[in-house]
Amino acid sequence: MRNDHIAARQPRVTALVVAFSLAAMCAAPIHAAPAATDTADKTVVAVQTVRVQRGSIAQPVRTYGIVAASASNLTTVNLRYVARIVQMRVQAGQSVTRGTPLFVVQADPAAVLAATQAKSALTLAQGELARTQSLFDQGLATQSQLATAKKAVDDARQALAAQNEDGVTNGNKTIVAPLDGVVLQVSAAQGDQVQPGAPILQLAGGNGRDARANVVLGVEPSEAVAIHAGDTVTLRGLSTSLAKAAVEGRVVLVGAAVDQQSQLVNVGANVPLGQSAFIPGTRVAADIATRDGMHWIVPRAAVLKDDQGAYVFQITRQNKARRIAVVMQVENGDRYGVEGPIDAAQGLVVSGNYELKDGMAVQVSGGAPR
Secondary structure, three states: OHHHHHHHHHHHHHHHHHHHHHHHHHHHHHHHHHHHHHHHHOOOEEEEEEOOEEEEEEEEEEEEEEEOOOHHHEEEEOOOOOEEEEEEOOOOOOEEOOOOEEEEEEEOHHHHHHHHHHHHHHHHHHHHHHHHHHHHHOOOOOHHHHHHHHHHHHHHHHHHHHHHHHOOOOOEEEEEOOOOEEEEEEOOOOOOEEOOOOOOEEEEOOOOOOOOOOEEEEEOHHHHOOOOOOOEEEEEEOOHHHOOOEEEEEEEEEEEEEOOOOOOEEEEEEOOOOOOOOOOOOEEEEEEEEEEEEEEEEEHHHOEEEOOEEEEEEEOOOOEEEEEEOEEEEEEOOEEEEEOOOOOOOEEEEEOHHHOOOOOEEEEOOOOOO
């Protein structure tokens, strides 16, 4: 009977042994998991780096406009007396410098006579004043008579000054350019008789030697608030032939209202165009450098963003990745101007940074920052 009882328990013991063996086999991978984690923590990421430095960087605002379209840059040349055009020395589109002969005129005989009479009137008034003064000193003229003679001299002197200001002369007179620029329009021809104040020709200043705008640009109102007088302007042509030409100037005027026709803010720039191909009427594109300042200049590829903000990675001397939070101040093409605790002696990661975590081991391509 006892042997039968033992024989009956033997299958149960065997079943328990098999169950424990299976449990041990299932538990084996659980104990191996930490080894796999340790291997992952020791992963080395290959990266590429560049050197970083502080420098001046600005945020460009792209605008479009036209050369010599600002009314403040246009000068109308005319005469204050009736005259006849004897000879026209320039034509539309011609570049001139200050003092360049523009045309030759001959004053109307009536204008010459008026100028001559003004000189004679002053001479006569001065003689009358001298005579009256002599009589007054002798007690033969009154104070009122002396005052009247003095007033006559003053009136004659003012009349002559006005004639001299008009520039009336007897014979031919050459009118010269009052500034450097381009002849934009010629309104009179040789032989024409012109009236006082009538436009003879129009000049567009284009040399950049004065403070007037010779380029007018249209800017979105939201971007105009960042533009100030003195900001650098880089001008480029829209045509294929001028696409690679670039000229720099300065902003001299920022409009305080939106143009009702274009719905843009007008910005005036003074650009030294000189003898360049940017002649009046040329349509141009321009980049205005705004928010210019000193920042860390980093490539766009170096900056990453997550829910904590913008950041970059630098490589320590121990070849470990160091995450650095930065604040982007300026965006200029493929570069950013940023602020943050960046170390100029450490390489800045520009490739492979998406795989990095703070403190992760790295292998720098080329062996050192470049």
